[in-house]
Amino acid sequence: MECNVIPYLLNKFGNKLKIWSAACSTGDEPYSLVMLLSKSMPLSRIKIIATDIDKQVLEKAKLGLYNVKSLQGLPPAYVTKYFREINSNTYQILDSVKACVEFKQHDLLKDAYPSQCDLIVCRNVLIYFTEDAKDDIYKKFNASLKKDGILFVGSTEQIIQPQNLQFATYKSFFYKKV
Numbered sequence: 001m002e003c004n005v006i007p008y009l010l011n012k013f014g015n016k017l018k019i020w021s022a023a024c025s026t027g028d029e030p031y032s033l034v035m036l037l038s039k040s041m042p043l044s045r046i047k048i049i050a051t052d053i054d055k056q057v058l059e060k061a062k063l064g065l066y067n068v069k070s071l072q073g074l075p076p077a078y079v080t081k082y083f084r085e086i087n088s089n090t091y092q093i094l095d096s097v098k099a100c101v102e103f104k105q106h107d108l109l110k111d112a113y114p115s116q117c118d119l120i121v122c123r124n125v126l127i128y129f130t131e132d133a134k135d136d137i138y139k140k141f142n143a144s145l146k147k148d149g150i151l152f153v154g155s156t157e158q159i160i161q162p163q164n165l166q167f168a169t170y171k172s173f174f175y176k177k178v
Helices: 005-013 028-037 055-063 076-082 131-144
Strands: 019-021 048-052 065-067 083-087 090-093 101-105 117-122 145-153 167-171 174-177
Touching (some): 005 145, 019 028, 028 076, 028 101, 076 083, 117 131
Parallel strands (some): 019 048, 019 117, 048 101, 117 145
Antiparallel strands (some): 065 090, 083 090
């Protein structure tokens, strides 16, 4: 994502971005966003809203505990910088990173959406919804974004006709509100 989306967002909206990680599950995505953003701004300026319908996964996300296998894709420098080793198989995300993420329970079909977001990340959950529900969710995401804000979806959730939902393709799987 960082290649040109983060610089675009920082240039367009300044260094106080409002980011929503919808259907965040165990927190991998919002914590990864914090790590990426920390290359461009101090942790004290990063705040991510992270939501999921499942209270149990949110509790797990708040703990920030990950086994070695789940960290395999991270560069070793990130593991050293953002995690502390609990034991030979378990690492915990640092409190300074956890403080950047606010976890909340949220139902994409029923609950009100955050407003004035610069970036919404919702990956690998919309595949479980009907086409009508997806259209409704995409419209709500659009209403939640600032003009020119970005929606990032999973590779299996590509929006076929983004213009019908008031989006323009920014790059693969990234859509800009128009």
